[in-house]
Amino acid sequence: MARMTGRRLLLAAPVLLAVTFGVFAVAALSPFDPVKAYAGTAGLTASQAELDQLRANLGVDQPLVTRWWDWLGSALTGDLGTSTVMRQPVADVIAARLGWSALLAGRAFAVAVLLGTGLGVLAARRQGGPLDRAVSALAYTLEAAPAFWLGLLAVWFFSVRLGVLPSGGLTDAASDTVTFGQVATHLVLPALVLGVSQLPWFFLYVRQGVADALEEDPVRGARARGLAERRVLLGHALRSGMLPMLTLVGSRVPELITGALLVETVFSWPGIAAATVQAATSVDFPLLAALTVLATAAVLAGNLLSDLLYGLADPRVGFDG
Numbered sequence: 001m002a003r004m005t006g007r008r009l010l011l012a013a014p015v016l017l018a019v020t021f022g023v024f025a026v027a028a029l030s031p032f033d034p035v036k037a038y039a040g041t042a043g044l045t046a047s048q049a050e051l052d053q054l055r056a057n058l059g060v061d062q063p064l065v066t067r068w069w070d071w072l073g074s075a076l077t078g079d080l081g082t083s084t085v086m087r088q089p090v091a092d093v094i095a096a097r098l099g100w101s102a103l104l105a106g107r108a109f110a111v112a113v114l115l116g117t118g119l120g121v122l123a124a125r126r127q128g129g130p131l132d133r134a135v136s137a138l139a140y141t142l143e144a145a146p147a148f149w150l151g152l153l154a155v156w157f158f159s160v161r162l163g164v165l166p167s168g169g170l171t172d173a174a175s176d177t178v179t180f181g182q183v184a185t186h187l188v189l190p191a192l193v194l195g196v197s198q199l200p201w202f203f204l205y206v207r208q209g210v211a212d213a214l215e216e217d218p219v220r221g222a223r224a225r226g227l228a229e230r231r232v233l234l235g236h237a238l239r240s241g242m243l244p245m246l247t248l249v250g251s252r253v254p255e256l257i258t259g260a261l262l263v264e265t266v267f268s269w270p271g272i273a274a275a276t277v278q279a280a281t282s283v284d285f286p287l288l289a290a291l292t293v294l295a296t297a298a299v300l301a302g303n304l305l306s307d308l309l310y311g312l313a314d315p316r317v318g319f320d321g
Contacts, residue, residue, distance in 0.1 A: 005308075008304050016300075019293060019296045020072060020292075023293075024067060024285075024289065027289075030283070075290075075293075078091065080290045081289075081290070083279070084283075084285075085278060090287050091290075093287060094272065094290060097270060097272050098271075100269065100270050100272075101260060101269075101272040104194065104260060104264070105260055107191035108190075108192075108194035108195040108198065108259075108263075111192060111195025111199070112195045112199045112252075115199055116200075117203075117242070119135050119206075120202070120204070120205070120210060121206060121207075121233065123135050123136065123203070124206070124209075124210035124211040125210075125233060127211055136204075139199070142196060142197065142199065143200040146262070147193065147194065147258075147259040148262040148263070148265070150196060151190070151266035154192065155167045155168070158189060165185065167189075169186055169267075169269075170182070170186055171183070189267060190267040193266075193267075194259050194260060194263045197263075202245060205248055206245050209242060209245060213237040213240035214233075216240065246306055249306040253303075257295050257298065260272075261276060261277065275291065276291045279291060
């Protein structure tokens, strides 16, 4: 396990370097001017000399490789630059928002895994039955539904129509303090929407995996020995059927990030994804570069986690092979 983790970390370094250079290359080719975006309305009346001075202060007058190398050297020391749109250090922006994104993603992931696993086991137990047909049809429908559409639908039904859940934000509009109760209430809709958007893949993988496991000789032998159906299903078929699903842990990380990007925007959730949208629309390249690297690191960590979980669940898989 340690050797595989070490190899993955060594391979992650050039990937992250390539991603950071790609961000700066795209920024150099972009038609947007970060200086005018930083200056805002004041840039409309500023002279060319003032704009050139601001360009030098921001360091965007340097060649592409020089700007990338300077940023990389500073990033390795913990200095990620200054956000041009939020006018504060990028590290502070990320630190203030990372926890909220982790909270949302963690709850959404739990919803997707628990509901997907439970429904998948029930559907596999009675393949072709009413529950299997209904849930499978719903899963294929949700698989094609965009996360932002699910978010808008949830806001209309639960907030506008029923009025039982808040439509967005972190706390109530009239509140000046962040309380556990308010955060828990405001978290319900975005976590549910993001989790439901990821649920179809977990359901379909578990359903197929458990269905295949029920036809294997070890499961048939367990039934022949007179073991209870519940023990056969949960102790034998589920463990074997869960192995393919473990590969989804890593592969769904990019989709989880993309879904969070849309869900946080719809629900005005103050997380990293919302900052990414703001950085992209405001041409805030220092913040966008840091967030892109963070997303890439999350994908690499997710892939490593899925391999580790698969190896721990199936002893036949070697870590150092």
